[in-house]
Amino acid sequence: DVKVTQSSRYLVKRTGEKVFLECVQDMDHENMFWYRQDPGLGLRLIYFSYDVKMKEKGDIPEGYSVSREKKERFSLILESASTNQTSMYLCASSLLTTGTGSHGTDTQYFGPGTRLTVL
């Protein structure tokens, strides 16, 4: 079974603090993703990575940065936490085959999430 783990289930930080959220996957997946989930808004993509040292902005990258120094680890960094970054943060990984024909897939495996509260 694919296992995606996140460093903390719950985290409380103060405004202005630097926050690190860690994600590790054990299935040698190339692709890793960071989402935030807020009620009524679904999952919104913050950043994703297709390879080591590679990163791409998602839909809401402002206020966040990422690091992928090793294939299995993808870190999300809040440089200066703000109260509007209080949210559930979900990490995911996948093996992506392009979606042509019946062999395409976009199966993402999610970690348990980190509920971050910024005071």
Add this chain to the structure above:
Amino acid sequence: GQSLEQPSEVTAVEGAIVQINCTYQTSGFYGLSWYQQHDGGAPTFLSYNALDGLEETGRFSSFLSRSDSYGYLLLQELQMKDSASYFCAVLGGGFKTIFGAGTRLFVKA
């Protein structure tokens, strides 16, 4: 802009069939996925459609019509444990996955 529309809530009785619709407007399209999420849990993958038509996996089926930018998830023989949120997601341009806001399914006895 890019958007996915799905109903916010659906209620059905145990043993019934329920259909959750999803319409999308995205730049680029590779496929439509569905995920299930129970309260307090992580989303889990249910299905992916890259081609038009119906894909069946046990009690769950997923349908796609690319010409209509539309898909649905069909749940048959509903069970109480199916009460959860269901998200449609499009793999679109730039290989970005965009999720809908989710449909909360309530299954009643």
